[in-house]
Amino acid sequence: MHTVIFRSPKPLVVRFTLSDGPDSIPHEMEVDADEVFTVGDEFEACDRVWSITRLETTNEERPRRLPASAIQRVWAARVDLARIKRTFSDEELSFSDMIEVDPEKVFSCGTIVEHRGETWRIRALHSGVGRTLTGKMAARDIGRIYLHRPPTREEIAAKHKIERGKWKGQEFPGREDHQKKWNRPE
Secondary structure: OOOOOOOOOOOOEEEEEEEEOOEEEEEEEEEOOOOOOEOEEEEEOOEEEEEEEEEEEEOOOOOOOOEHHHHOOOEEEEEEOOEEEEEEOOEEEEEEEEEOOOOEEEOOOOEEEEEOOEEEEEEEEEEEOEEEEOOEEEEHHEEEEEEEEOHHHHHHHHHHHHHHOOOOOOOOOOHHHHHHHHHOOO
């Protein structure tokens, strides 16, 4: 009979830089020496959820996977909250702000939004790679939302009149002469 003694690997302290929007927080975490870190892995720390964005070593390499013993620093970004920049445009004036929402919240182009007691329409959603003027996007994928003032009823009516053109029922210079020319008795 043999007695087998299992020993846990020695704990090791790994340094982290946790990015929470504009703020970066230094953090240290004790892990097992045989722990392996991978870019994209999610973990909890400081009562928040983080995703590994970069693994730093002593040389210039950018590995996607490393054992804890080879890591100099782990970089991670907060993923349990989405921060979305918004740009509001009203003709020549524009201003920006930022909102914090659940990363799973879906935004759609054309949606009417209230902001500071005023009405705005989502014109475009930009992911940082491309934009959509007609689609939907989850908050976690949005880099910026563009909003414009929706047109008033009067602006819609004027635009509709212009789009219809100058024919039957609309007033335009020379209308009577035009009608006489084309409405000749046969």
